[in-house]
Amino acid sequence: MTSSPIVTVRDLHRHYQQGEITVKALRGVDLDIGRGEFTALMGASGSGKTTLLNMIGGLDSPTSGTVLVDGQDVGAMDRGRKSDLRLDKIGFVFQSYNLIPVLSAVENTEFVLMLRGVGKKERRDKAMAVLQQVGLGGMEHRRPREMSGGQQQRVAVARAIASEPALVLADEPTANLDSQTGHDLIQLMQKLNDELGLTFVFATHDPKVKDAAHRVVWMEDGQVQQDERK
Amino acid sequence: MLLLKLATRNLLRNTRRTLITMAGISLGLAMMMGSNNLAFGSHQDMLRTAIGLLAGHVVVQAEGYQEENDAELVVTDSTAVAEQLRQAFPDASVGRRLLVDGLITSPTNARGAALRGVEPSAEAKVIDLDDKVIEGEWLADDDDRGILMGEEMVDALGIEIGDKVVFMAQPDGDEVQSKLFRLRGIYRTGSPEIDGYIAIVPLQAAQGLYQAKDPATQIAVHLDSDRQTLPTWERATQVVTADGLEVLPWQKAIPDVYEFVKLDSAYSDGIWFVLGLIVAMGVVNTVLMSVLERVREFGVMMAVGLKPLKLALMVLAEGLVLGMASAVIGVGLGLLLSWPLVVYGIDMSSMGESMETAGVPLSMHMYAEIDWARLFVYPFIGIGFSVLASLYPAWKVTRLSPIEAIQHQ
Structure with a gap:
């Protein structure tokens, strides 16, 4: 782990208006995430972990406070710059895999590389190699509907890491998987963290993720309650 | 290229809906070609007669x-x-x-x-x-x-x-x-x-x-x-x-004849423009339905870094692919439809011995003529209307918020 954090969150608030009620999803979160960390955000539903993840990923904007990703202020960015940030620095893994159903595994994986303007051959080679890395060698040309949930989530991981992002944000990546498949997936991400030094931040309820994480940040009512480092 | 591939595959997701829309565009184009070729043949006949007889x-x-x-x-x-x-x-x-x-x-x-x-x-x-x-x-x-x-x-x-x-x-x-x-x-x-x-x-x-x-x-x-x-x-x-x-x-x-032909052509172009708009509504429906079914997907694409403008281009690409495929079929059908009108024409002699327009006697047997100059315009009409009809759905996707789109059920 290097000294400069990849993510810096300061006094982060996120309020939603639901009719006349103001829902305070985040209430002054302070958090630093170092490069190469394998961090789990834990907490009950509604504790604010997914909201925090969305803030870090530039998918949502803070009501107040600051989110810096690799030194860049996400809250101050317009939509286009946020897109660029996500494209260049962040990989996402979602609970429901969220692959593009009309694209094959390799096409899904190379999609981000295409957006980054990587040439056809180079991106295809890279995508094939990453799929091999996540254990999907031989399944490159299958469409999502021809794959199991675990395999689809591996493709999602491959898509997230193909462009070698500084940060991978994973929102409940094991929630739709059976226990063994979830375990395998966590092992895969651990391996990528160990071998490639990728930074992972999970929002999860899964104790297996908690056990694997180097650091567990417990959240409650939109605030960090406890920050455990192993 | 991947965007075009995506567009094609997205259109093939609901083959029946896409085929119905393509049929609408293709048949519209074919009818337009057949009707315009018949009008063109009739105008040419009129002009040949008028130029020969009157000037x-x-x-x-x-x-x-x-x-x-x-x-x-x-x-x-x-x-x-x-x-x-x-x-x-x-x-x-x-x-x-x-x-x-x-x-x-x-x-x-x-x-x-x-x-x-x-x-x-x-x-x-x-x-x-x-x-x-x-x-x-x-x-x-x-x-x-x-x-x-x-x-x-x-x-x-x-x-x-x-x-x-x-x-x-x-x-x-x-x-x-x-x-x-x-x-x-x-x-x-x-x-x-x-x-x-x-x-x-x-x-x-x-x-x-x-x-x-x-x-x-x-x-x-x-x-x-x-x-x-x-x-x-x-x-x-x-x-x-x-x-x-x-x-x-x-x-x-012979300005009367010239003006008549111009006006008649403009009138039929106007009618076809209106019919084109009606067909375009079908395209709007197809592309919009297809877009609304994929809001979550668009959210994911935006999350991984696809900019709203590119997303809009992807939707426009669907209109483009739909238009191109329909244009090819439509022009083929149009030529097929025009062929018997060119060779056999339409015999209207049962309606009378002759008819006269702008002082020019016209044959009661109308023949179509292929308007070659326009033949290359028809595909662009089909493609143009299809892309035009995709503008609204494309604009709609640019308004999506990634987080709301991902959470869309």
Whole structure:
């Protein structure tokens, strides 16, 4: 782990208006995430972990406070710059895999590389190699509907890491998987963290993720309650 | 390329919906092509008849004749002018006409008539009136007494082939001039205005009614193709240098016909534009439905870094692919639909013997002609409407928030 954090969150608030009620999803979160960390955000539903993840990923904007990703202020960015940030620095893994159903595994994986303007051959080679890395060698040309949930989530991981992002944000990546498949997936991400030094931040309820994480940040009512480092 | 591949595959997700929309665009295009080719054929037929009968592709007339239609305004020394034109345009057919209104009398009756003095063999090349002679024969160039009349006029005058008639007019000067003719042939075009009013005589016979030297009302240059009209007209204005003459392209010599064709074309284009919009509504529906079904996917794409503009381009690409595929099929179907209309046409003779538009007698058997210049425009019409119809769905996806889109159920 290097000294400069990849993510810096300061006094982060996120309020939603639901009719006349103001829902305070985040209430002054302070958090630093170092490069190469394998961090789990834990907490009950509604504790604010997914909201925090969305803030870090530039998918949502803070009501107040600051989110810096690799030194860049996400809250101050317009939509286009946020897109660029996500494209260049962040990989996402979602609970429901969220692959593009009309694209094959390799096409899904190379999609981000295409957006980054990587040439056809180079991106295809890279995508094939990453799929091999996540254990999907031989399944490159299958469409999502021809794959199991675990395999689809591996493709999602491959898509997230193909462009070698500084940060991978994973929102409940094991929630739709059976226990063994979830375990395998966590092992895969651990391996990528160990071998490639990728930074992972999970929002999860899964104790297996908690056990694997180097650091567990417990959240409650939109605030960090406890920050455990192993 | 991946965006186009994505667009194609997205369209194939709901094959039935895509095929129905494609059928709408393709059939619309095919109908448009068939109908336009029929209208084009009809317009071309009308123009060929009008140019042959009433003018030429380029005409030389006395200044002021176009506005005043005064028989006194003639081109004098017309042989020399015609010769100049023949030398300048050796491939064209150059003919002189002398037009004078007057009275034709037979032993039993009299009738107003428009006498057309023509060079018979030259005239026969540019109008098909010689084919419409139903009794007797077309005029010979050296027949100074021969006259050809429409069936209706012959009936009104109560005469037969070989009978004498006298034509009287006051073309130039104060004196009434008259000339005796013998009926050589009777024609039938089906147009009451022509069959009942126009009598044709050799040019030199009509010239005998004039005091002017070698007069002609118009010297008409007939070309193989209308495409040569404007360059020929420009050149003719340099060739014809005599004072008091004007050179006109057919568009100015027969403006009523030109305006009618333009207006009729614009009218049918307008109707097809409206129908195109209706078809476009179908495309809007297809693309919008397809977009609304994929909001979550769009959210993911935005999350991984796809910018809203590119997302919109992806949706437009779906309209483009839909339009391109439909255009290819539509143009193919359009040609297929036009083919029998070109070869066999539509026989409307059961509706009457003839019809007349803007003073031009039209055949009751309409044939389509392929409008090659437009053939390459049709695909762009199909593609254009399809892409245009995708603009709204494309705009809608640019308004999506990634987080709301990902959470969309």
